[in-house]
Amino acid sequence: xxxxxxxxxxxxxxxxxxxxxxxxxxxxxxxxxxxxxxxxxxxxxxxxxxxxxxxxxxxxxxxxxxxxxxxxxxxxxxxxxxxxxxxxxxxxxxxxxxxxxxxxxx
Numbered sequence: 001x002x003x004x005x006x007x008x009x010x011x012x013x014x015x016x017x018x019x020x021x022x023x024x025x026x027x028x029x030x031x032x033x034x035x036x037x038x039x040x041x042x043x044x045x046x047x048x049x050x051x052x053x054x055x056x057x058x059x060x061x062x063x064x065x066x067x068x069x070x071x072x073x074x075x076x077x078x079x080x081x082x083x084x085x086x087x088x089x090x091x092x093x094x095x096x097x098x099x100x101x102x103x104x105x106x
Contacts, residue, residue, distance in 0.1 A: 003024075004023075004024075004025070004026075005022065005023070006023040007020065007021075007022050007054075008021045009054060016057050017054050017055065017056050017057065018057065018058075019033065020034045020035065020036070020037055020054060021033050035055060035056050035058070036055035036059055036063075036064065037052065037053070037055070038052075038071065039051065062105065065103045066105055068103075069099060072093075072096035072099060073092075073096050075092055076092035076096065077089070
């Protein structure tokens with residue numbers, strides 16, 4: 001079985017994203033608009049993370065700050081599930097809370 005996740009990017013004349021949408025038919029998502037995408041891949045040969053970070057030019061700054069806060073918390077959850085190192089996951093969550101206060105979203 002295979003599954004596909006598709007990201008569509010509409011660029012302006014300066015190659016800046018104007019519109020982003022994504023589709024994951026297996027998940028019931030079809031051409032869903034979004035304002036930001038942060039996608040990471042692991043290169044096992046080079047032992048490094050490869051990234052695609054995109055956001056539209058009309059993504060509000062306060063929304064970007066909230067987006068990052070949620071990503072940090074999600075990273076803690078994923079780290080805990082992947083490693084069972086709950087103490088380290090707790091440190092990531094504490095960082096997320098420090099970030100939330102520093103960025104003035106809390």
